[in-house]
Amino acid sequence: MKLSIKKIALLPLIAITGWAYAAINSNGIDRSMNINQNTNGEKPLVSNAQSMPDLKFKDENGKTISLHSLKGKVVFINLWATWCPPCIHEMPSINELRKTFKDNKDLVFLMVDVDGKIEKSKEWMKNKKFDLPVHVPDGDIPRELFTGSIPTTIIVDKQNNIIGRQVGGADYSSKEVIDLMTKLLNEK
DSSP: OHHHHHHHHHHHHHHHHHHHHHHHHOOOTTSBOOTTOOGGGSOOSSOTTOBOOOOEEEETTSOEEEGGGGTTSEEEEEEEOTTOHHHHHHHHHHHHHHHHTTTOTTEEEEEEETTOOHHHHHHHHHHHTOOOOEEEESSOOOTTTOOSOSSEEEEEOTTSBEEEEEESOOBTTSHHHHHHHHHHHHOO
């Protein structure tokens, strides 16, 4: 019985230690995406020069969109879920980013619900009054790009090169991100 009490007493200590570690090493959901930052504060899993694999996504009408078919456009991919607090927290900034570039046909937003529940995601976007197109994966996403942590955002340039990858929430309406997107859109 004493062993069980000791185990129970250790649980809060383990939880507090975990929270402290997370607070010290967190990505901070209020932090702006930095164009030169590494993912998770560690060595990037992909380099800025790496070409993007041909990922495929389905839109709300069931149409498959190939990433390679979007060559010549800048692509903003956000992997998320409706139940994910950091995803929900960053969504208004993504919506603002889209509004900033609403008339630019060379920027494509792919909001990818990793749960594959497109109808639920569409309804969620509608209820929040976000003008963001919902997609679901149409195949596996390579582990180098998506380790399962959400939100994960990947920015791809016009030549299908990975320019940025952010694991964890960020403020995508920041001047730095807007400047990055403007720079990418102005490149040939």
